[in-house]
Structure formats: structure tokens, C-alpha cells
Amino acid sequence: MPEPRTPLAFNSPHYQSALHMHAAQGVHDAASLRRSLQDEREVWYDGQRVDVLRHPAFAGVLDTLCELYELQAHGPDSAQMCWTSPESGQRLSLSYLAPSTPQQLSAKIANSHLWMRHSHGQLPRIPDFMANVVVGLYDYRQELAAVQPQFGANAERYYRYCREHDIVLTHAIGDPQIDRSASLAEHPDYALRVVERRSDGVVVRGAKQLATLAPYCHEVLVYLSPAFFMRESPQYVIWFALPVATPGLRLMCREAQSPNATGFRHDLSARYDEQDAMLFFDDVFVPNERIFLLDDSATAARGFPRLSAWALMAGQVRYYHRLRTFLGVASLAAQSIGVDQFREVADMLGELTSYVELMRLALQGLEQGARRTSSGLLAPGVTLAMDAFAAQTTTRVAHMLRVICGSGLVMQPSEADLRNPVLRPLLERYMCGKDVSVAFKSRLFRLAAELVSERFGMRQELYEMWNRGDVVRNRMALYASYPERAEIEAQVRALLQRGTDALEGANP
Incomplete structure (x- = not known):
């Protein structure tokens, strides 16, 4: 066992530079992850600056992350989640593997399945996702070096730094929803920008939104949303990474989705409400070695899909496991009230099963189409079709579960009701299910309610609709870039030409 990690002070070289590799100890476990979060990060929640390690609003997801990292480090699947560093000899997360062979890609995808299966597809920004974005940044290093050699070198060093230290990242790519019809020339603070250029780095000012998982992360990676590539000025084009505990960087978290009311189980929101944050950059200094791109919007536009290549695959793996969770809950709910053989219900269960199976087959296709x-x-292969599919089906999947469960989503006893000796006999008689106890049925339907009718489920559904980008833009991009289109059109042209030739031959 390695020696325990020492808490990183804010002025530690680990935080000040991406160049230092000393003291890297490879994969985190639960204890080292908690220690690594003991820093001077400025996190605000409900108007108060809070300690993420101690505030109850953050405890559930922190515990879940610790469980996942414990599984990675010491669990029964640890050998399938780790690999050995060619530089330090430390065990590293397969999330950070940059694959160059089919075997390595398969191992990497299998690792994503383990992360997503253990979290039931309920953590959209699970650490495996952003680790894969850093792999994409490393993959794009040569194009970054063409803009400026240091940018490419920075990307390579940062990748090695993250993989050797098992860094947990968030990303911030969206501009605030202020007035997107306004001109940046008139309102320069509507997007994050460079306000000072120095010999040792730049100073940035502005805000970025929806940095998911940010309170629990070591670092934030900032780059441009695909919707805003073409900036009005080079000062708005910058890719960089910073420690969350950087002076002038403030995180404001949204209200937790887990209800404060007592007496009811909230198994999902209590464990998987991963938090979203606004990031405020109040004249924050970014050292040169942490800058990956500056001023060049064209390189940014080409690079966005390159950064996302492996992360989007991980995201589709997660959606597959999310669909499996929906199928399991819907199937058990239908059985528990004796409607699983009803024609309309069986049809919806079959439709949901078809989505699960289509995703399984599509994931195989992404791997085969590497x-x-x-x-x-x-x-992996391009995910545009799956991105559109996920955005289109998420609302339908939630609707089907609502229909199957019906009023059971609303009327269920609390834990205290179940323990009450006066109420329990009545509950067992009038609120039990088909071959299941009232306790099992009530908890099952509470789980369904969290998925589709409570705040946690609403946030997750909204996330699925938009996190892969605008579905219309994705469809347009799919059509424009579809490699088989020319051949398909040629086949149809040939078919038409036969008819044209026949018509012209009949009319000399």
C-alpha cells in the first residue's frame, strides 16, 4: 500500500503548475480522495461559503464518489479499472488511458461500463467522463502545437499530470444565460475573456455555467461551447485548466435536489445529485503552462469534437445503463401491481426494452467503427446519431414510466408510516402489491418518482435533452458529414438514370 497522501496546500506546486510529477501516487481510494479535497476552494451554497467535506448538502454524492474510487482501487473489478503507468510504475485509472490498439480501446470501454453500472447511469458527469476529455485534449496536442508549440507541450504535460495524480475534473464551456441576442462589443462581460496579457500568463474575467460536479473536483477545464465558436474578438477564445482552489475563482452551487423533508426515502437524489455550479472568474490569473489555446477560433471549432471523442462514448455508455435502470424499475413496478401482461403496458415495456437493445448494439458499432x-x-466511431437518439428518447422513456406507475407516483407511505404499529396492518392490507410487501412496493414507487416526477428526475431529464448539444444541430451535422451519403445518392441517381434512358429511347 502506498503512503497516505498529504493534503495539498494551496501554494503547493501541484496546484500552481501542471508540470510537476513528483509525489504522484496513482489511483485514489476513498480516504485519499477526501484528503485531496482539503484545500482553500471557495464554494458557496445558499448564500453561505461552505466546506464541501462537512456540509450535509454535499455528503451523499461525496460518499458515492468515495465508494466508486474505493471500487477502482480495491474492489473486485479493480484489475479491469486500472493499468500501470509506463513512467512512474503506479496504478492508474483506465479512464486516463489513451488507447492506440483495439485491445486498449475495448478495455477502456469496459472500464466505462463498470463506472456507469455501479452508479446505475445516474451520474452524467462521473469522473470517467472528464478524464476522457483530457485524453481528447492530449490527442489534439499536435494541432494545438501548430498554433503555438507551447500549447501542444502544455496539453501533453497536463494529460500526464492528470493521469498520474488521478485528477477529478469538471468542465465549464457554457456562457451565462444573460442576453444572448446582445453584442459582446456592447456587453463585454457576457462571456469569459482575457483582460490582461502578461509575460507569465493571462488574467481572465467572466463566468461559466453548469460546471457539473465542480464542488468535488480538483480542477476545472475551460473551453468553448460549440454554439459560440465564432467570437467577435480573439480575447474570448481561450482554453485553459486551473485548480478549483485558485484565488478569485468562486463556485456558486444550485439548490440541492435531495428533499429536506424527513420520512421518505430518496435513494437516488441522496446519492447521485452531483451538483451544478456557476463559476465566477474575478480577474483570475492563468499561468502560461496551463493555457492550451489562445485567440484562434478556427482551431477551437475543429478541436471541440476531438476533445469529446472518448467522452461522448463514455456518455453513451452511461445512457445505456440509465435506460437499463428505467427498464428495471418499470418492469418491477408493472409486475408489482399486476399490469405487466396488459397489452398497452406490455407494449411500453417492449418499447423500452428495444431502446436498451438498440443502445447495446450501437455501442458495439461505435467500438467496431473505431x-x-x-x-x-x-x-470510437462518431456518436452524432446516438446523441440525437438519446435526446429524442429521454422524454418518451420518462413518460412511459409515468403511465405505468400512474397514481402510485403520488400516494405511497413514508418510512414512519411503515413503522407505525397502527398503520402497518392497514398498509399491508390496502397498499401492498402483487406478491410483494407494502415496504417493497412503496420503496419501488418512490424510486420511480425520483426518476420521473421529482426535482432530481426533472433535472436529469433536462440534462439528457441538452448535454450533448442542440439536437437539431447534431442532426444537421450528422447529415452533412455522413460518409455513406454520396454512395446512397449515386445509387438513387443510377436508378433514376435507367428510367430516364428508357424514356428517351422510347421517344427518338
């Missing part, structure tokens, strides 16, 4: 990148890595 492509070689310009840096020599092996990336």
Missing part, C-alpha cells in the same frame, strides 16, 4: 486519429490514437 478510427485512427491524426495523433495515432484509436477513437
Whole structure:
């Protein structure tokens, strides 16, 4: 066992630079993850600055993350979640593997399945996701170096730093929803920008939104949303990474989705409400070695899909496991009230099963359709069709579960009701299910309610609709870039030409 990690002071070189590799100890476990979060991060919740390690609003997800990292470090699947560093000899997370062979890509995808299965597909920004974005940044290093050699070198060093220290990241790519019809020339603070250029770095000012998982992360990676590539000025084009505990960086978290009311189980929101945050950059200094791109919007536009290549695959793996969770809950709920053989209900269960199976087959296709990148890595196939599919089906899936469960989503006894000796006999008689106890049925329907009718489920559904980008833009991009389109059109043209030739031959 390695020696325990020492808490990183704010002025530690680990926080001040991405260049230092000394004291790297590989994968985190539960204890080292908690210790690594003992820093001077400025996190605000409900108007108060809080300690993420001690505030009850953050306890559930922190415990869940610790469980996942414990599984990675010491669990029964640890050998399938780790690999050995070629530089330090430490055990590293497979989330950070940059695959160059089909075997490595398969191992990497299998690792994503383990992360997502253990969290039931309920953590959209699970650490495996952003680790894969850093792999994408590393893959794009040559194009960054073409803009400025230091940018490419920074990307490579940062990748090695993150993988050797098992860094947990969030990303911030969205601009605040202020007035998106306004001109940045008239309102320069509507997007994050460089306000000072120095010999040792730059100073940035502005805000970024929906930095999911941010309170629990070591670092934030900032780059441009695809909707805002073409900036009006180079000062708005910058890619960089910073420690969450950086002076001038403030995190304001939204209200927790887990209800404060007592007496009811909230198994999902209590464990998987991963938090979203607004990031305020109040004239924050970014050292040169942490800048990956500056001023060049064209390189940013080309680079966005490259950064996302492996992360989008991980996201689709997660959606597959989320659909499996929906199928399991819907199936058990239908059985518990004896409606699983009703034609309409069985049809919906079959439709939900078809979505699960389509996702399974599509994931296999992404792996089989792997492509070689310009840096020599092996990336999964393009996910645009699956991105659109997920955005289209998420509302339908939630609707079906609502229909199957009906009023059971509303009327269920609390834990205190179940323990009450006066009420329990009545509950067992009038609120039990088919071959299941009232305790099992009530908890099952509470789980369903969290998925589709409570705040946690509403946030998750909204996330599924938009996190992969605008579904219309994704469909347009799919059509425009579809490699088989030319061949398909040629086949149809040939068919039409036969008819045209026949018509012209009949009319000399």
C-alpha cells in the first residue's frame, strides 16, 4: 500500500503548475480522495461559503464518489479499472488511458461500463467522463502545437499530470444565460475573456455555467461551447485548466435536489445529485503552462469534437445503463401491481426494452467503427446519431414510466408510516402489491418518482435533452458529414438514370 497522501496546500506546486510529477501516487481510494479535497476552494451554497467535506448538502454524492474510487482501487473489478503507468510504475485509472490498439480501446470501454453500472447511469458527469476529455485534449496536442508549440507541450504535460495524480475534473464551456441576442462589443462581460496579457500568463474575467460536479473536483477545464465558436474578438477564445482552489475563482452551487423533508426515502437524489455550479472568474490569473489555446477560433471549432471523442462514448455508455435502470424499475413496478401482461403496458415495456437493445448494439458499432486519429490514437466511431437518439428518447422513456406507475407516483407511505404499529396492518392490507410487501412496493414507487416526477428526475431529464448539444444541430451535422451519403445518392441517381434512358429511347 502506498503512503497516505498529504493534503495539498494551496501554494503547493501541484496546484500552481501542471508540470510537476513528483509525489504522484496513482489511483485514489476513498480516504485519499477526501484528503485531496482539503484545500482553500471557495464554494458557496445558499448564500453561505461552505466546506464541501462537512456540509450535509454535499455528503451523499461525496460518499458515492468515495465508494466508486474505493471500487477502482480495491474492489473486485479493480484489475479491469486500472493499468500501470509506463513512467512512474503506479496504478492508474483506465479512464486516463489513451488507447492506440483495439485491445486498449475495448478495455477502456469496459472500464466505462463498470463506472456507469455501479452508479446505475445516474451520474452524467462521473469522473470517467472528464478524464476522457483530457485524453481528447492530449490527442489534439499536435494541432494545438501548430498554433503555438507551447500549447501542444502544455496539453501533453497536463494529460500526464492528470493521469498520474488521478485528477477529478469538471468542465465549464457554457456562457451565462444573460442576453444572448446582445453584442459582446456592447456587453463585454457576457462571456469569459482575457483582460490582461502578461509575460507569465493571462488574467481572465467572466463566468461559466453548469460546471457539473465542480464542488468535488480538483480542477476545472475551460473551453468553448460549440454554439459560440465564432467570437467577435480573439480575447474570448481561450482554453485553459486551473485548480478549483485558485484565488478569485468562486463556485456558486444550485439548490440541492435531495428533499429536506424527513420520512421518505430518496435513494437516488441522496446519492447521485452531483451538483451544478456557476463559476465566477474575478480577474483570475492563468499561468502560461496551463493555457492550451489562445485567440484562434478556427482551431477551437475543429478541436471541440476531438476533445469529446472518448467522452461522448463514455456518455453513451452511461445512457445505456440509465435506460437499463428505467427498464428495471418499470418492469418491477408493472409486475408489482399486476399490469405487466396488459397489452398497452406490455407494449411500453417492449418499447423500452428495444431502446436498451438498440443502445447495446450501437455501442458495439461505435467500438467496431473505431478510427485512427491524426495523433495515432484509436477513437470510437462518431456518436452524432446516438446523441440525437438519446435526446429524442429521454422524454418518451420518462413518460412511459409515468403511465405505468400512474397514481402510485403520488400516494405511497413514508418510512414512519411503515413503522407505525397502527398503520402497518392497514398498509399491508390496502397498499401492498402483487406478491410483494407494502415496504417493497412503496420503496419501488418512490424510486420511480425520483426518476420521473421529482426535482432530481426533472433535472436529469433536462440534462439528457441538452448535454450533448442542440439536437437539431447534431442532426444537421450528422447529415452533412455522413460518409455513406454520396454512395446512397449515386445509387438513387443510377436508378433514376435507367428510367430516364428508357424514356428517351422510347421517344427518338
